[in-house]
Amino acid sequence: MFSKLFIALMLLVLFSSNSIAGIIKIDKDSPSIAKAVALAKAGDTLLIAKGNYTSSGIKIDKRLSIIGVDYPEIDASSCKGNLFSITASGVEFNGLLLKNVPYNHTSDNAAIKFIKSTDCIVKNNKINNCFFGIYLANTNNCIISGNKLSSTGKRESINGNGIHLWHCNNIHIRNNKVQGHRDGIYFEFVRGSRIEGNESMHNIRYGLHFMFSDSCHYINNSFIENGAGVAVMYTRYIDMTGNKFVHNWGTASFGLLLKDIKDSRIERNTFTKNTIAVFSEGINRVKLEHNTFEKNGWALKILANCTDNTFIKNNFIGNTFDAAATSGYGKNIFLGNYWSRYKGYDINKDGAGDIPYCPVTLFSFLAEKFQYSVLLLHSLFVEALDIAEQIFPSVTPKYYIDTAPSMRMNK
Template identity: 25%
Template structure:
């Protein structure tokens, strides 16, 4: 019944061009998407337009096809998870007025729109918006904040467009030129970057999950940001911090970034960052740092990486202290000859030195880099020998006859015992498949080998 009335209202809207002055002109890339064209407008549009500023508009369950334009303070609340289906040519919900709240909707972008126009599930270009409890699917961008200070996105689930290349997709939560924003408890899957923050300060990002994408979190030219208690999993990089200053982050997990040249956490031209109590586990490379100064890494765990740290020569005055480096194939790749990065006072699980005087520190310094590590940092194919005995032999020779070269990366006071480690979460079990045959096959090999040896002893010597 309501829907019928809404449809009538929508057709009235179409007959009244005065309502949408800008609707007919096509939107150029980089410009703001305005009021949707009459044929692409949501049946809820009339309801919203009639509401007084500051009113709460409740929407019942149902499927509403068309884009929605919100240009005044309003609280739009979905009851029974109504589904907003976009017209397929641009953003589904366009927030253009301050203090707009969108809550409790399912939003389907139908894979349409255009990266250049920032086509999103919810596109916010006004201060102090709130998006809560929405499920956004098949949109180029999930929620896009363009000059939207004070906006909050909470408890949303965003899934990108399946089957597209990362370059053809947008970010889950995208922020541009916005001072102050908050993302809490959102889940982002299968997009380009989970959280992309450009030229935006004073944001806080807490308790979110981003997985199966390119970068979990990506800062560009964004100073004074905080992110805590997030999980970034299975991407080209868990986190990429670029051209930004004074970012602080704690208790995040950067997990299983295992692809070609993948990194748990990447720093490029970032200064005065503080990282505490984060977990970087099962990454191809744990932490990659280039052209960055005065950063502090304290109490983090880097575990089960092929290379725990990759440090480029253009870095200075960085400090690692109280971190645990556990079960990494190589602790450090140093690209360039020297570094003034301080590695004093960390725990290294492959440090063989004992602590005989019981002061909690190993009695001798721990050398992080061998000639071979230096070599592989500068010559790609040397990695082919990374697990050879030759590499170990070169390392041992260097320990025994320290004439080969002056080693520059040393922990002068390595911790003798690992600090308390955070628990590494298990990967979702995939073990149901083919578990039995593999065990049975191994048992078969075991029995066959034993049988041949035993039988051979019994056989008469012809």
């Protein structure tokens, strides 16, 4: 609807102002997109009418807008490389349905691939069953929004990433839906980008995966039922706010895996039904605040090399284990969290429990230390042991302790 209106409006503007930019129509009578691209001048608009098209790969080296009316379907089954590969700046894709880019073991073929481009827009497209979906390399200042990507490949090797960024700057990724790819959203060496309102679910490996991508904001995204959840590594200055990590369940699955993350904020996220909600290895000066951890296997797993992190005013509700930690002096601060398992009291009614809470139970400690003891999970002996340890703590590490647990859920 909007895209139609937008096009109508644009036509009006174009015709009334004698604009230099031309419009090239592609429909049943002249179905070659490649020819149209070759004919077009920089600044032209390619209008593709509804219908079925095939293409064996199109290279774009000038500024063009490629706009589909009612989602024309472009089949790339015969493609040897990328369906669209763009080396020019200011190229826009809008309202297309791209499908069936075949997999390749030596090159990452994508439906739309930008190489050394800037100022591109990829908006409201549908990309089905493509090896890689939207691929940006060495590209800056782009907007990727409202796209729907889905793939049905079963194995990691024949299934690429949905939105793949490599060496990019200032990219806005908004309101996209990615399903069934290898990684939903993949970043490597990306700076200063904003990822907002996306939904990444049922991907084979990670919903979101990034490395070496400093200063990015992740806001209000949902990561649901991905094979291994979300993994983020070797990065500083991340801001993750209001994201949902839901039902990433399996023996090797995490809600959020943090590896070598520094000086970052993880706030107001919800983690529901993940095997391990947050697995942290080598994270420093990370603020985890106001998050909600509900019905996870483990809410937190903290390895000994995590230091100076703060866990403040989070809610821990009905997790099998609130925290697991290997021994080690971590200097992590737990303060004012709500723990549904907390049994203390608050005599002076200041809202903070008078007895400190130790989130690491004896069994979760033992299970970290001796891996085979997980065999005794939910056995009566272990449950009795946990109760005894709660009354007289003697084995569990003292470094993980909330000195002022909240009596009520934090807002």
